[in-house]
Amino acid sequence: MNPETSLQEAIEQTKRAIEQLRERVVTAIMQRNRLQEEVTKRERDLAMRKEKLVQASKLQDPSVANELREEIATLEKELQTLKDSLAKAEVEAETLKAQRPAEEARLNLVLRDLQARLAMGYTTVVENRQPGSGVGETEEMFQRASDKIEGLQSEAAARQEVTGASPHTPSPTQSAEQLLSDLERRLGLSPTETPATQSVEPAEPSSSPLTAASPEAEPAVSEPPVAFEAPTSPEEPSVSIPVPEELAQSTPSVTGITPEEMEALLSHQPGQTESTSPSTVDEQAVQPSTSPWDYTTSTTASSETLEVVSFPVEEEQMEPPQATIEGQDIEVSQPIAMEETATVEAPAAPTSVEPPSETIAPEGVEQPKEEVAFYPVTQPTPKPVSYDPSYRVRVAAIGTGGIFRGAHLPCYPLIPQAKLVALCDPDQDALQQAYRRLQNLTAEQIERARERHDDDAIERLMRDLDEVRLFSDISEVIHEIQPDLVDICTQPVLHVPLAIKALEAGIHVMCEKPLCRSWLESERLISTIQRTGRFYQHNENWLFDPDYYTASKLIHAGAIGEPLLMFLATAHGGPEGNPKFWNPEFGGGGSLLDNGIHAIGAAWFLSGLKKRPTMVKAVEPFGMTIRMPLRIIDGHYQTVTVDDDAHILIRFEDADTGAWTNAHVEGSWSHRDSPDTVVIGTTGRLYFTSQEGRRYVVITDAYDREVRRIEATGPTWQFWPSSFYGEILNMVQCVRTGRPPLCDAQFGADCSAIVGAAYLSEKNGRRAVHLDEFREFARSIAQRYPNDPQAADDALVETLLSAVRKSEYNT
Structure with missing residues (x-):
C-alpha cells in the first residue's frame, strides 16, 4: 500500500469514527425522546380514564367504575416503569452529550492534520506529474470533504443556539482553530509554517438541473451516516486510528512529526489536549427512525432553525370509502371525480408533454425575476440554473392512502417529466395496494402507447415501473433514494413534520391540503423553507x-x-x-x-x-x-x-x-x-x-x-x-x-x-x-x-x- 492510499484510509477511518461518535449520542437522545413520548401518552390516557371514572361515579355505574379503576391502576404501574426508564435514558443521553465534544474535537484535529499531511506531502509530486494524473481529482475530493465538515459545523452552531447552549461555548470553527494552534505550539511550528492547504476553499456547487442554489449560501446537507449498534454504556472506549507503516516511513519530514508523535496524536484520549474547547457539531442530526411509529421533534417556534432528533413516516392510510373520496378532496362541485377505481383516459394523441419553449440564459448570467400576476411569492428564489428539457424529476410518494391512490397516482404515468422512484407508507397493506394500482395504470398506458406505436413511451413506462422501490419510513427514502421531490399525502398531523424532514435533507416538497394541523406549525415550516432554499408547493388542486x-x-x-x-x-x-x-x-x-x-x-x-x-x-x-x-x-x-x-x-x-x-x-x-x-x-x-x-x-x-x-x-x-x-x-x-x-x-x-x-x-x-x-x-x-x-x-x-x-x- 503506497503512502497516499494509507493516508486516505486513515482519513476515512477518522471520518467513520466521527460518524459513530455522533450516532451514539443521537441514538441515546432518540431513546430518551421515545420514552418521553410514551410517558406523555400514558399520562393523557390516565387523565382521560380518571375523567371517565368521575363521570361513571356521577352516573352511579359501579361496574364501569370498577373496570376503570383497574385500568387506572395498571396504567399507573406502567407509567411509573416508563418514568424510571426515562430517568435512566436521560442520564445516559446527558453523559454521552457531555463526553462527545472533547472526543469529537480530538478526532476533528486528527482529520485536519491527516488531510494537511496528504496535501503537503505530495505537493512536489503534483508539480512533476503530467496533466490527467488524477491528483487534481484527489485534491478536489478532499476539498469537498473538508467543505462538508465545515458546513456541518456551521449548521451545528445554529442548532446549538436553538438548544439553549451557553453563550460562552465557542463555535466549532473557533474550537478547531484553537486546537490547531495548540498543536502547532506543541510541535514547534510557527504560523507561517502551517500548511496553506489546511484552509480548503469550498468546492464549486453542482450544476445539476435540480440543484438550484438559494440567493444565500446553500445549506450543507450531511449524508446519512452508516447505521450502527449503539453502545450499552457511555464508557465505550474511544476510537483509535492506527498509523500505516508506509505512512510513518515515507512522510516524516512533511510537517516535522515523527512516527512516534503521530501515533501519540492518533491515540490521544479526551482531556489530554491543552485546549478543551468542545467542537459542537450537531448531536441531534437527523437519523433513520428505528420504528415508523417512533417520532419526536424538538423545535422552537420563534427560531429559524429546527432541531430534528428523529422522524418517521407515520403516514395514515387515508382510505375513506369510495363515496367519501369525493368528499375528502374532490368535492361535489368539482367537474372531475377521480375515485379509487377510476382511471385517467389518455387522448389518442401522444401524451408526451414538452414544456413551453423559452430562452435559457448562458450559465453565470443572471436571469430576470419572473413576474407573478397576482400573488407575490414569499419563498426564496434560487439562482438561475441551466434548464435541461430532458431531465426527469425523481419523485417519492410519502403516504399511499386513498387520496394518493385515487387522485395523485393516476397522474404519474401521464407525466413524462416526472419519474416516480419510491412509494413510502408504514401501512404495508396501503403500500401494496398502491403498487398494484401503479402496475395496472402502467399497463393501461403501455397498451395505449402500443396502439399509437410509441416505442419510447413503452420503454419509459416499463423501466419506471421496474425501478420503483417500496419503503416504510421517510428516513429510508432520504438515505437510499435522495429524491428531488416528495409528494406528501398523509393526515395533516404529519404534513409539517415530514415536510421539514425532507426540506432539511435538501429535497423539494409538495404537500396535500391543509398545510398544517395547527397554524403555529406554519411558522416553523416557512422558517425552514427560507433557511434551506428548497421549494414548497401547497397542493390546492382547485x-x-x-x-x-x-x-x-x-x-x-x-x-x-x-x-x-x-x-x-x-x-x-x-x-x-x-x-x-x-x-x-x-x-x-x-x-x-x-x-x-x-x-x-x-x-x-x-x-x-x-x-x-x-x-x-x-x-x-x-x-x-x-x-x-x-x-x-x-x-x-x-x-x-x-x-x-x-x-x-x-x-x-x-x-x-x-x-x-x-x-x-x-x-x-x-x-x-x-x-x-x-x-x-x-x-x-x-x-x-x-x-x-x-x-x-x-x-x-x-x-x-x-x-x-x-x-x-x-x-x-x-x-x-x-x-x-x-x-x-x-x-x-x-x-x-x-x-x-x-x-x-x-x-x-x-x-x-x-x-x-x-x-x-x-x-x-x-x-x-x-x-x-x-x-x-x-x-x-x-x-x-x-x-x-x-x-x-x-x-x-x-x-x-x-x-x-x-x-x-x-x-
Whole structure:
C-alpha cells in the first residue's frame, strides 16, 4: 500500500469514527425522546380514564367504575416503569452529550492534520506529474470533504443556539482553530509554517438541473451516516486510528512529526489536549427512525432553525370509502371525480408533454425575476440554473392512502417529466395496494402507447415501473433514494413534520391540503423553507381545476366588472367511514379545515391573488358549529368533537387600491345550506353549469340575461386530464426550471389562518376577527409553552375547537 492510499484510509477511518461518535449520542437522545413520548401518552390516557371514572361515579355505574379503576391502576404501574426508564435514558443521553465534544474535537484535529499531511506531502509530486494524473481529482475530493465538515459545523452552531447552549461555548470553527494552534505550539511550528492547504476553499456547487442554489449560501446537507449498534454504556472506549507503516516511513519530514508523535496524536484520549474547547457539531442530526411509529421533534417556534432528533413516516392510510373520496378532496362541485377505481383516459394523441419553449440564459448570467400576476411569492428564489428539457424529476410518494391512490397516482404515468422512484407508507397493506394500482395504470398506458406505436413511451413506462422501490419510513427514502421531490399525502398531523424532514435533507416538497394541523406549525415550516432554499408547493388542486381556472380568466378579463361578492359551497354528508377525519389529533379541525379549505383558496384565487385576506367572521345562522352531535362513525355511534358545518365570511383587500371582495364560504359535512357557487360583479354574475356531460362557465348581465357560455376545458394549450395532474405537473416544472410555485407555503399558511380566525370569531360571539388578531392570539398561546411546540400546537387546537363544542349558537 503506497503512502497516499494509507493516508486516505486513515482519513476515512477518522471520518467513520466521527460518524459513530455522533450516532451514539443521537441514538441515546432518540431513546430518551421515545420514552418521553410514551410517558406523555400514558399520562393523557390516565387523565382521560380518571375523567371517565368521575363521570361513571356521577352516573352511579359501579361496574364501569370498577373496570376503570383497574385500568387506572395498571396504567399507573406502567407509567411509573416508563418514568424510571426515562430517568435512566436521560442520564445516559446527558453523559454521552457531555463526553462527545472533547472526543469529537480530538478526532476533528486528527482529520485536519491527516488531510494537511496528504496535501503537503505530495505537493512536489503534483508539480512533476503530467496533466490527467488524477491528483487534481484527489485534491478536489478532499476539498469537498473538508467543505462538508465545515458546513456541518456551521449548521451545528445554529442548532446549538436553538438548544439553549451557553453563550460562552465557542463555535466549532473557533474550537478547531484553537486546537490547531495548540498543536502547532506543541510541535514547534510557527504560523507561517502551517500548511496553506489546511484552509480548503469550498468546492464549486453542482450544476445539476435540480440543484438550484438559494440567493444565500446553500445549506450543507450531511449524508446519512452508516447505521450502527449503539453502545450499552457511555464508557465505550474511544476510537483509535492506527498509523500505516508506509505512512510513518515515507512522510516524516512533511510537517516535522515523527512516527512516534503521530501515533501519540492518533491515540490521544479526551482531556489530554491543552485546549478543551468542545467542537459542537450537531448531536441531534437527523437519523433513520428505528420504528415508523417512533417520532419526536424538538423545535422552537420563534427560531429559524429546527432541531430534528428523529422522524418517521407515520403516514395514515387515508382510505375513506369510495363515496367519501369525493368528499375528502374532490368535492361535489368539482367537474372531475377521480375515485379509487377510476382511471385517467389518455387522448389518442401522444401524451408526451414538452414544456413551453423559452430562452435559457448562458450559465453565470443572471436571469430576470419572473413576474407573478397576482400573488407575490414569499419563498426564496434560487439562482438561475441551466434548464435541461430532458431531465426527469425523481419523485417519492410519502403516504399511499386513498387520496394518493385515487387522485395523485393516476397522474404519474401521464407525466413524462416526472419519474416516480419510491412509494413510502408504514401501512404495508396501503403500500401494496398502491403498487398494484401503479402496475395496472402502467399497463393501461403501455397498451395505449402500443396502439399509437410509441416505442419510447413503452420503454419509459416499463423501466419506471421496474425501478420503483417500496419503503416504510421517510428516513429510508432520504438515505437510499435522495429524491428531488416528495409528494406528501398523509393526515395533516404529519404534513409539517415530514415536510421539514425532507426540506432539511435538501429535497423539494409538495404537500396535500391543509398545510398544517395547527397554524403555529406554519411558522416553523416557512422558517425552514427560507433557511434551506428548497421549494414548497401547497397542493390546492382547485387552482388547476377547469371550472375555476376558466372563471378566473373571465373575471380578470372584466367579464362581470369588478368582483364584489361570491358564494362558494363545498358540502357533502361527511367522511363517516374514516374515523381519523373526526379526530382533532389527526386533523386539527373538522369540515372547514378539511373541506372548506378548498373554497377558501378558490375564493382568494377568484378575488385576485394581489388582494390579501384581512377579516373573517362566522356568520348566522350556523357559523362554526356541530350540527349532529352523534354520528355513526366507523360503524358505531360516536360523539362529534369537531365542526361538521361552517359558514364564514372572508374579506379580501387590495392594499394598493383599497378594493375588496367578500366571499361567503361553506365547508360542511352536513350537506349544503348556502347558495350554490356564484360570483357577483358590478356588471353581472358568473356561475357554473353542466350540459350533456360538459361543464360551462355562464356569464349573465345586470338583467340576468345569459350573455356568454364558455366551455370549461382547463388550460387549452396542452393535455390536462384533471386538477391533480395540473398541480403535480406544475411543481415538477418548477423544480426543473428553478422557479418557485405560485401556491406556496405562505398561501397555505394564510388559508389556515383564515380557518383559525373563523374559530376565534365563533368563540368571540361571531364578532369579525382580523387575521393579525388571530395570529397574535395563537402566538400568545405558544408563549405559554416556550420549550414545547407540540404542547403549544395541541393547546391552540383545543382552544379553538372549544368554540364549537360549547358555543351557545350550536343547534
